[in-house]
Amino acid sequence: MRRLRLVLVGTLALLACLTAAEIARRVLDGYYVWRPGLEKNPWSTDLTWSSDRPVEALLKSIDLDIEADRSWFYDRPRSPTPAPDPSEWAEQRRAAFDPQANYVWNATRIGDIQLREYLRQYKGRLDEIFTFRPPGNSPFPHYRLYPNIRSGFGLTNEFGWRGGVIEVEKPSNVIRIGVLGDSTTNEYPAMLEHWLNLWAERRHTGVRFEVMNAARPATGALDAAAILEFELAPAGPDYVITYGFGNGIHVADALVALPSGMRRGQPAAWQSPDPDTFGDLSKRLSEKLEPAARWSAAAAFLRDRVAGRHGDTLLPEPSKPPTMLVFPPDLDEMSPDPDRVAKDTSQGLMLLETYLQGLDKMNAIAQARDIRLLVSTFRVLAFDGMRAGGNLYRTINQDYWWPYTYAQIRRLTAFYNRTLRAWAERRGQGILEIDERMPWRPELYGDGLHELPAGEALHAWVVFQQLLPRIRADLAAGNVPKPGDRSDWANAPYWKIERVSVAKILGE
């Protein structure tokens, strides 16, 4: 009798616990509690992803300027006011194709193979493209963003830059900061502008800041030099910041010799453990749980746990074929000569030579126009002992860098940044230390190069802290704000947009 009672009580207790666990799991995972199947409750919020969390926890690790206040970090800019005409057609084009459908292409590039290939891909769906013609038929920049639309990159202003409207004639109390970059530059300029204006207002400086974000994806330093020359320089920037242009940073064939038959970024014969798979046993277990997981949140949770889909799935660096990173005898790894690097013809020095050529062009424009050029060091998130998951793991270990080890990637990036620093020192331009000051946290980066929103906010904060002393000194010396260009630069032929038929381009 006692045994029967025990079994009964035990069974009831087990059922009660399972019910309580199921209810708890449903509430936590955002399902309706009382519905028989698993149905998501639209009011529930996914708390596990918090864009700002890693940033704010890391704020303290960043040196604070004497006149900055950490609470400003919590103050974020409002989105710029949308253009009067929401340009639904632009949204439609983007939705039908991709952000490139709204690019304004350099007219001299319409014969390019890549553009023609792109247009062929959408043959019959894209009737026309937009073009512009740069002075002297320069092949750079190879495109602009369409003005006054909400594109895949947010709202653009009348010049196709991301951000708010700026006055053509620069007001005397405005300090303008131009931003040049590629896909690694997105939202940080807007935050930078906001915090600079907070500082200016709280410290009663009497000035205002306008940050002109002319960065655009898939561009290089030569594009950036042209953007500076044709777009930003006429607007009278006091400073210009560059960041990125690292699309070729993984091309280090002149430094890392690969065994024969092996190609960088193509781990054909090498099996990388997929971070989403955890062996046969877990697969079989999760399959067993599958039927119950259709109606039970607890079972679904357990299935995901067993399959390794929940929680920390950060993996250590996988084993890779041995390679050696060796610098040529005439290239000092610790103290590189930028002029030697700029003359490199190997096409395997992380494409630094192209970057430096672009920087030299920017430098010439900056010198001529009295602009302070600030070159940012570049961050590739990889270091010996790093644990990574998801896209970061794949990018670092498969897509681009394979078979370079994390330690080699770190060494290459450090060399890359030393070269940039040496260039800035030799040309008398400024440097913004991003690689040195950004925390080493995988949750800040999507793929090792591109920052997630958390990383962008921190990037903006790092730039803000380094800009403040420089601006303060320049303000005190009367160097900024400098007067703007009074010419009617906004009506220059460069800004004129033409429509060109796709059929005509494709010769049909």
Add this chain to the structure above:
Amino acid sequence: MSFTTPAFLVLFAATCLLYFNLRRGGQNVVVLAAGLIFYGWWDWRFLFLIFATTGADYVCAILIQESTSERRRTVFLAVVLAINLGTLGLFKYLDFFAQSASDLIRYFGGTPNLVLLHVVLPLGISFYTFHALSYAIDVYRRRTEAERNYLIYLSYVMFFPLLVAGPIERAWHLIPQFKVDRHVTAGKVWSGLLLCAAGFVKKIVIADNVAVMANYGFDRASATGALHLLAIYAFAIQIYCDFSAYSDIARGSARILGFDVFQNFELPYLTTNPRDFWRAWHISLSSWFRDYVYIPLGGNRGSRAQTLRNLAITMLLCGLWHGAAWIFVLWGAFHGVMFAVYDVWSRSRVGQWVSARRGALAHTMKCLVFFQFVCLGWLLFRADSPSQAMHMLRSIAFNFSPDVTTGYLALRLALFAVPLLLVQIYQRRYGMAPWDHWRVESKVMALCAATLFITLVGAPNRTQFIYFQF
């Protein structure tokens, strides 16, 4: 090594396996070896720091005991204090003070040229340093004998359940337990297992799940006041469950090995004033500060003003012990102010009238009101900066705006808060370890239920124990 990792479970199982098959001497060696592995798992190099400081403490304590002159005794005590506080200061506070001095110089227009060391904070340094300090001071006060066997002294400092996050033991209580045979009974093992299970549930099911809610609210500057308030409540639950879980697992695993360790928490959120709160919250630390700071300062033996001054100094140091940051000092100061305000309040007519109200309803109301003050303290403790704390307070006062999302979050919080509260009320009524009197079948069922909840409701991502950083 953390209690919530599989590595700890393996280590503890292996320790038990060896421990229960050995005599006392061998058991002590096994416990010491487990302590070395437990700590060395994190960074073995810092073991040498512990060897160095414990070696010095061991020698100095013997010298203190053997010295006939009071002056010599005081000198040796000063040496122990200098070594331990110096080590703590070097690793934990030097950069903080250097940075603060640098900020101050910059504020007055100077150009600071101070170098920061950026040294890694050794895990649990605040805890094992306080173990060592209490030992030396107790020997000096002739409250305990100096230990002649270095291995026993080292075992006391490196007792793995307490090594990195307490409870902070006293030599007079723990060292004698290494010298006698431990009688491990089935009752003790059950009690220890259930304590550990309670700890794991508190940490993995409650603290880690609630941490997500706290982080969500604290990380959103633009959130409404309602969400910020929920985040503060969530953090209050998180820090209690996180830290008391560690203490439970520490006490539970020590009890399985036959050791009796101080209780560290006694239902702190069911208290109604700061005095009772600090008698129930991190008891081993508050009693440490009482014995080695507050009473030597004069305690409550002087005037009211002197008593309050002593309390303020003690609470400031208590805040600073928690972390090298002004926000912790502010948190300590806040509790010091609470003591002072409560002192004035309890002597006022209204205060006396309120104190005289008895009964469940009155007690509940008093608990609820006092809990808000405790939460105000937690806001300071958790915020990244005083300005963030102010920002959240402002949003609670002027932009409360509850909405459906916050309602849903409140439901999530209640999911953990309500059962926790019910268990606490049960403990208040039947004692801190009511399961000790249960029948074996009930204990087995409780363990099964704990395992089930940990598996099905446990947070997928383990967070580090909060007090590891101290």
